[in-house]
Amino acid sequence: WYQRRVRGVIKQLQAKTSGLDFSSFSLFLTQLSDIVEEHMGGTSGALYTIGLTAAAGQVRISGDMPCDKVTRTLLTECLDSAVHAVVKYGKAQEGDCTMLDVLCPVLRVMELNKEADLKTLTAMCSKAADTGVLKT
Numbered sequence: 001w002y003q004r005r006v007r008g009v010i011k012q013l014q015a016k017t018s019g020l021d022f023s024s025f026s027l028f029l030t031q032l033s034d035i036v037e038e039h040m041g042g043t044s045g046a047l048y049t050i051g052l053t054a055a056a057g058q059v060r061i062s063g064d065m066p067c068d069k070v071t072r073t074l075l076t077e078c079l080d081s082a083v084h085a086v087v088k089y090g091k092a093q094e095g096d097c098t099m100l101d102v103l104c105p106v107l108r109v110m111e112l113n114k115e116a117d118l119k120t121l122t123a124m125c126s127k128a129a130d131t132g133v134l135k136t
Helices: 002-019 025-039 042-062 072-090 100-112 118-133
Strands: none
Touching: 002 025, 002 042, 025 042, 042 072, 072 100, 100 118
């Protein structure tokens, strides 16, 4: 069920790529949130929507920019905002076998490795996410 919903979101993103606004990262996140809300459904869909909405709000606070100018610092701030929103509204914590078991380790990697080159950071985040998935 979950994989089918995720594939539905990906299909919508591919279909709407030309209609997405990449000139504003906050608007892009809002558009992504709308797609997830419409096509994912269930509690996970609602929580992803909440997280993406919180991330978009963080971009507006930090200063909006085009998607191709987004910094690691802003991405880390966005993920932090998303995690806090999911904790607040989902009433879960890391260790409860939820998406937080994936998101929190990735956030820690991003916070602790601000100087890592992008390739290394991406690999470290991927490994943290893979390890976290096994806890859900």
